[in-house]
Amino acid sequence: xxxxxxxxxxxxxxxxxxxxxxxxxxxxxxxxxxxxxxxxxxxxxxxxxxxxxxxxxxxxxxxxxxxxxxxxxxxxxxxxxxxxxxxxxxxxxxxxxxxxxxxxxxxxxxxxxxxxxxxxxxxxxxxxxxxxxxxxxxxxx
Amino acid sequence: xxxxxxxxxxxxxxxxxxxxxxxxxxxxxxxxxxxxxxxxxxxxxxxxxxxxxxxxxxxxxxxxxxxxxxxxxxxxxxxxxxxxxxxxxxxxxxxxxxxxxxxxxxxxxxxxxxxxxxxxxxxxxxxxxxxxxxxxxxxxxxxxxxxxxxxxxxxxxxxxxxxxxxxxxxxxxxxxxxxxxxxxxxxxxxxxxxxxxxxxxxxxxxxxxxxxxxxxxxxxxxxxxxxxxxxxxxxxxxxxxxxxxxxxxxxxxxxxxxxxxxxxxxxxxxxxxxxxxxxxxxxxxxxxxxxxxxxxxxxxxxxxxxxxxxxxxxxxxxxxxxxxxxxxxxxxxxxxxxxxxxxxxxxxxxxxxxxxxxxxxxx
Numbered sequence: 099x100x101x102x103x104x105x106x107x108x109x110x111x112x113x114x115x116x117x118x119x120x121x122x123x124x125x126x127x128x129x130x131x132x133x134x135x136x137x138x139x140x141x142x143x144x145x146x147x148x149x150x151x152x153x154x155x156x157x158x159x160x161x162x163x164x165x166x167x168x169x170x171x172x173x174x175x176x177x178x179x180x181x182x183x184x185x186x187x188x189x190x191x192x193x194x195x196x197x198x199x200x201x202x203x204x205x206x207x208x209x210x211x212x213x214x215x216x217x218x219x220x221x222x223x224x225x226x227x228x229x230x231x232x233x234x235x236x237x238x239x
Numbered sequence: 240x241x242x243x244x245x246x247x248x249x250x251x252x253x254x255x256x257x258x259x260x261x262x263x264x265x266x267x268x269x270x271x272x273x274x275x276x277x278x279x280x281x282x283x284x285x286x287x288x289x290x291x292x293x294x295x296x297x298x299x300x301x302x303x304x305x306x307x308x309x310x311x312x313x314x315x316x317x318x319x320x321x322x323x324x325x326x327x328x329x330x331x332x333x334x335x336x337x338x339x340x341x342x343x344x345x346x347x348x349x350x351x352x353x354x355x356x357x358x359x360x361x362x363x364x365x366x367x368x369x370x371x372x373x374x375x376x377x378x379x380x381x382x383x384x385x386x387x388x389x390x391x392x393x394x395x396x397x398x399x400x401x402x403x404x405x406x407x408x409x410x411x412x413x414x415x416x417x418x419x420x421x422x423x424x425x426x427x428x429x430x431x432x433x434x435x436x437x438x439x440x441x442x443x444x445x446x447x448x449x450x451x452x453x454x455x456x457x458x459x460x461x462x463x464x465x466x467x468x469x470x471x472x473x474x475x476x477x478x479x480x481x482x483x484x485x486x487x488x489x490x491x492x493x494x495x496x497x498x499x500x501x502x503x504x505x506x507x508x509x510x511x512x513x514x515x516x517x518x519x520x521x522x523x524x525x526x527x528x529x530x531x532x533x534x535x536x537x538x539x540x541x542x543x544x545x546x547x548x549x550x551x552x553x554x555x556x557x558x559x560x561x562x563x564x565x566x567x568x569x570x571x572x573x574x575x576x577x578x579x580x581x582x583x584x585x586x587x588x589x590x591x592x593x594x595x596x597x598x599x600x601x602x
Contacts (some may be wrong), residue, residue: 129409130416130423156515161419163515179517183548184535185398186391189517200518201395202536216547218540 140236143176146228154190157235163187164224164235165197169208176235177210178222188221197221268478273462278348282451283486284493285345288338291497295331296433303383305429307422310385311511318508329501335377337497339527342373350584353577354457355566362454363566365447372440377525379432385425390512392524394420402552420514460572523598530594531555533601562587
């Protein structure tokens, strides 16, 4: 009887190890690899003559959308274009002079602060540099 | 061996496959007949609509291409160029929505008639599993045309899954196939929609049907009580052919309604998804996710120091768990505690209806 128990334990652990050796690569395969993307630190958001005062546009910042605003006084602001609530892409509403997320009706002021609706945090602000007719946005890495 | 060829073929098959046992089963299966019997037809209706999904889904597979560069165009091709492509796709989309409605109605009727009580708890659990699978079918299938609405619905839906404490990021990356919703997500959802979910559904649906067969239809406690008081057995109807023929009338009607819906209101395709465009105004998910969407929309950023979305998602999770284990908690039909479950059911139903309507009114 002791020999049977020993055999069962031996076969059981062998079978367990075999199942684990099959499951492990499957689980690892399911999770996508972390691609070490070179972090984007600067992007050309627009040419200087493209945006009128009180207008906004989305631009590519690496793999993320960025939002560039030109305020009524002619100055620029840039933010991460992803809503802090559930990841939708925001847009500028010239009629309200606010940044709006259509998905769950979240509002931010032109300073990127969440002012109404569900967003829990302000938008990440990026730096804007205007030189040689180009509006360039940078973010500290 | 003698007799007609059909009879001989039957005898040949019966000897090898034991068909007469199935025939015997069909002959003995009876369905209770009472004032709530109408609700019994919903399960069969759900099964019929699901078979339409399988059929039209297989047909769509012949032309659909599951990549970000081609998905939208291939659905456009199905809708505009393939003979009857518009019909097949519209049937698939309409039938999916009607199926969701029927599944919800089936669930609530089971809940209110207390059909989940002993010994049918496992039937309820497998039914809830099927509801989860149908919702997963709806969510994954919604992305496949790769249009703007679907893109943002997926963005939000996967973000919700990703906000689960501890394992959230793992789930999010597992679902999206990376950190963002991309063509990789589409490929994943395609595989989930046409291979993983059908395989799981086959198993769970099989279990559900075996359990329904094993226990027969549940007679509501009120009806059971009445027949006990009157000292007579509840009336029944033979499943074959009476109940099945009545089922078939419903199926024919459903097919007619679906064909009319598909012809009069072909399913829209919208605009192709652009990961760098803003979420469009009036964006909303399919109606069956509407109550959750509207709740998340109305919760403020912070409630008592906790992020509103986290609180909402936690509440939905707890609510779903309580709903799932209801048969284990509600064990004494007729007892006042059991009536509390009925009240809970009405409250849940009222909440779902109110918030779904609110989504359409507010958008």
